[in-house]
Amino acid sequence: MxxxxxxxxxxxxxxxxxxxxxxxxxxxxxxxxxxxxxxxxxxxxxxxxxxxxxxxxxxxxxxxxxxxxxxxxxxxxxxxxxxxxxxxxxxxxxxxxxxxxxxxxxxxxxxxxxxxxxxxxxVLGMPGLTAYFGLLDIGQPKEGETVVVSGAAGAVGTIVGQIAKIKGARVVGIAGSQEKIDYLKNELGFDAVINYKEDDVKQAVKDACPNGVDVYFDNVGGEISDAVTSQLNKFARIPLCGQIALYNLEKADIGPRVQRQLLINSALMKGFIVGDYAEQFPEGIKQLGEWVQQGRIKYxxxxxxxxxxxxxxxxxxxxxxxxxxxxxxxxxx
Amino acid sequence: MxxxxxxxxxxxxxxxxxxxxxxxxxxxxxxxxxxxxxxxxxxxxxxxxxxxxxxxxxxxxxxxxxxxxxxxxxxxxxxxxxxxxxxxxxxxxxxxxxxxxxxxxxxxxxxxxxxxxxxxxxVLGMPGLTAYFGLLDIGQPKEGETVVVSGAAGAVGTIVGQIAKIKGARVVGIAGSQEKIDYLKNELGFDAVINYKEDDVKQAVKDACPNGVDVYFDNVGGEISDAVTSQLNKFARIPLCGQIALYNLEKADIGPRVQRQLLINSALMKGFIVGDYAEQFPEGIKQLGEWVQQGRIKYxxxxxxxxxxxxxxxxxxxxxxxxxxxxxxxxxx
Incomplete structure (x- = not known):
């Protein structure tokens, strides 16, 4: 049946x-x-x-x-x-x-x-490709820069952080449990992970990013993202991937408008969906597959x-x- | 003395x-x-x-x-x-x-x-160059697209609108008096101008942009910008130039977060200041000077x-x- x-x-x-x-x-x-x-x-x-x-x-x-x-x-x-x-x-x-x-x-x-x-x-499908193109095309992390990713322990966030490490960035995750934090730090090599359920996120971002935030890969939106965008560096880049904080919100999403932070830092914010990169999927799958086979990306x-x-x-x-x-x-x- | x-x-x-x-x-x-x-x-x-x-x-x-x-x-x-x-x-x-x-x-x-x-x-100095680089580098208007500019009657906005017309776009301004509206439409060739002091801006943007908004050159921020960003097209671009609505604000700038609009439209928002383009100033001044001499840009x-x-x-x-x-x-x- x-x-x-x-x-x-x-x-x-x-x-x-x-x-x-x-x-x-x-x-x-x-x-x-x-x-x-x-x-x-x-x-x-x-x-x-x-x-x-x-x-x-x-x-x-x-x-x-x-x-x-x-x-x-x-x-x-x-x-x-x-x-x-x-x-x-x-x-x-x-x-x-x-x-x-x-x-x-x-x-x-x-x-x-x-x-x-x-x-x-x-990792070799939609979430992996979302991480790959959002981070590399919009985020463009450079060696020595600081990359923050929210929803860090999710299907997309785990890959974002590992690609950022491959590119030589300092990687700071935001996640919601000690188990996830241990996994991201010990298994995936994240440099620091913030617990958004227990930490003062704004202060924790300041502490974890002493040189400011160059790339913020945003999977969540809402107040967590407000905290990160208050710490942007000049010419920061923000790939907007998801807004999980909003998906179940019954009222309008009201908060500090981000425009001032973007303006004073000449920063870029761009929404995307993985389908925007459909023509480049074969390239992305090939590269992700190589990294997985080399053990440089765990999933x-x-x-x-x-x-x-x-x-x-x-x-x-x-x-x-x-x-x-x-x-x-x-x-x- | x-x-x-x-x-x-x-x-x-x-x-x-x-x-x-x-x-x-x-x-x-x-x-x-x-x-x-x-x-x-x-x-x-x-x-x-x-x-x-x-x-x-x-x-x-x-x-x-x-x-x-x-x-x-x-x-x-x-x-x-x-x-x-x-x-x-x-x-x-x-x-x-x-x-x-x-x-x-x-x-x-x-x-x-x-x-x-x-x-x-x-026009051949800071405001002209701000319009030139913000619109052409970030906004990238294409023939037949719709460009909205707020603060349209100001030093930057008047030049933005005219460059967008040169590039073949439909140009919609937002300004605050009938004198300004008449000037923008009759002297500078704007296709439509919204009076933010009298019109329901959101409805007026809908009416003036039947095909949606491809580029929004934002000089003002605040509620006017909320209204425009609710009408974005897929792959819209938003050069963030100024936030004049905020400059004298004594409290935090709270409103609908723009991230959802950027996400669902794969849209880009980028802050900038003219100094970001300092190395290209000679090119910009030369092009603006030619357009002024040809009568294609009035100031x-x-x-x-x-x-x-x-x-x-x-x-x-x-x-x-x-x-x-x-x-x-x-x-x-």
Whole structure:
């Protein structure tokens, strides 16, 4: 039997288990040029919260009572496309189903000999590419500069910090638990990590960045980012990647306007989504793959087992539960 | 006799006549390599308000009970430097005095045959170069795009709008009086101008920019800028030039954080000061000079007569009194 997950309601504030409905459905039948994919790993990502609102964002909203979609790694179980064979591992942007059909042109092959296949949703997929292009194209860290990254223990933040270290920067993370702090410092080589739940963040940024902040990779927004942007250096760069602090906010996001800080420091702030760099994905995946194989980039995955646990894995993103990439393992190969 | 203007107090909020003190002093005597300059025109600029506070900004604060300084056009009345002759017209960053001495290396010559000498403080000086580099390097307007400029009738805004027209953009200004609106539309060819004192700015931006905003050249900050940034297009660019709305603000600048708008539009915001482009000044002055001579850029000057009226000319900047570049004519050649 097949099964899928629908958006049952548009959440006000924090989503709950009631945001989702499970539904049993028939197995899809495929046409010429299509492929039937068995879902193996399913990605839950903070940006999906934005799509649950019925407002303009960088991707269109999910529709009520329709199937939610996102990044999937799966196995081809039937193919009517010349370019895919049964048994091959693929990734793509598919619906949250145990079995999906997809047009061949919307799938990419995953090489299981290069790295574990789940990395196609993490370090060698959307989060890794987000870190790579946001940091290198917008942040442009130089040797000896100070790079601060918020959401440092997440799928994007862990990669940002390690690429910044490769580029010779001093790296300061912001995270929310002692376990994450220990991991970032001891395993990934971050120079300092601030605990935003316990520290006075502004003072902690001052202490951790005695030479000021040259690059701030912003995954969170809100008051944490206000604290960092008060410590910018001349010509600082701020890639705006996410604003997780806002995703569940029910009111307007009011705070100190950042413009003065940008003005007095001739600083740059730029929003982006990974799709802005789609033409350069092959270059990014190649470089990230090399760094992973050389052991210069480590990655961490937080894997929940079972399709039935997709909602709780998603909700955990907003409770700061995940260290590294949050995935759901739906089935064995 | 010589005379100078000191900073008498650090203003809280709006400066007043009491912010300034006049003082009679001796004529300076010059040493080898120095030049004695008679002040002819003196520039008053909004950014100077920031220097009256004792806080970090992009230029160091003025000191209490010390002479204020700024852009000057003057005549060499005595020279002990080989590079300058008596009678030549020069410009530089000098003290607010009727007669100043200056090191030759801090002065540039002004060619009185190229354009009226006062333009060295306007279209062919700091405000013109601010418009030129901020718009072209950060804003990068393309043919058919929509460029919005606030403070549109000021020294910088009038030039921004005209350069944007030269580049083939649709140009929308924001200004504060019917006289200014008529000037911008009828004399400078702006496509639309919003009256921020009378219109609902957000609605007016929507109406004036049916295809959204591609470039927002921000001279003012505050609520006017909030209204514009709510209408950005994908990949919009925002040169942050000034925040005149803030200069006299006594409390923190609180409002909707702009980060979400930048994120969902992959938009760029960058602060700058004209000095960031110092190495390219000759290129900018040459291009602006050509456009002025071709009649493609018109400029407007608001000239107050008399050294004694420097404070009132400065205060007028914050009352929206000036159309174009605000100058004080201190003496005839």
């Amino acid at each position: 097949n099964e899928q997950i629908l958006l049952a309601e548009r959440p006000k504030g924090m989503p709950t288990e009631q945001t989702f409905t499970f539904e049993k459905v028939d197995m899809p039948s495929i046409n010429e040029g299509e492929v039937l994919v068995k879902t193996l790993y399913l990605s839950v990502d903070p940006y999906m919260r934005g799509r649950m609102n019925d407002t303009k964002s960088y991707v269109p909203p999910f529709q009520l009572n329709e199937v939610i979609s996102g990044g999937i790694v799966g196995k081809v179980v039937e193919s009517k496309a010349d370019s895919f064979q049964e048994g091959e591992i693929v990734t793509g942007y598919l619906e949250w189903k145990r079995y999906s059909k997809a047009s061949a042109k919307h799938l990419q092959k995953v090489d299981p000999n290069l790295a574990p296949i789940s990395t196609a949703l993490g 961490s995955e937080n894997i929940v087992e079972g399709f039935e646990n997709v909602p709780s894995a998603f909700l955990g993103l907003f409770k700061g539960e995940n260290l590294g990439k949050q995935l759901v393992k739906v089935a064995d190969q | 010589n005379e100078q203007i000191l900073l008498a107090e650090r203003p809280k909020g709006m400066p007043t006549e009491q912010t300034f003190t006049f003082e009679k002093v001796d004529m300076p005597s010059i040493n080898e390599g120095e030049v004695l300059v008679k002040t002819l025109y003196l520039s008053v600029d909004p950014y100077m308000r920031g220097r009256m506070n004792d806080t970090k900004s992009y230029v160091p604060p003025f000191q209490l009970n010390e002479v204020i300084s700024g852009g000057i056009v003057g005549k060499v009345v005595e020279s002990k430097a080989d590079s300058f002759q008596e009678g030549e017209i020069v410009t530089g960053y000098l003290e607010w005095k009727r007669y100043s001495k200056a090191s030759a290396k801090h002065l540039q010559k002004v060619d009185p045959n190229l354009a009226p000498i006062s333009t060295a403080l306007g 407007s000057e608001n000239i107050v007569e008399g050294f004694e009226n420097v404070p009132s000319a400065f205060l007028g900047l914050f009352k929206g009194e000036n159309l174009g570049k605000q100058l004080v004519k201190v003496a005839d050649q």
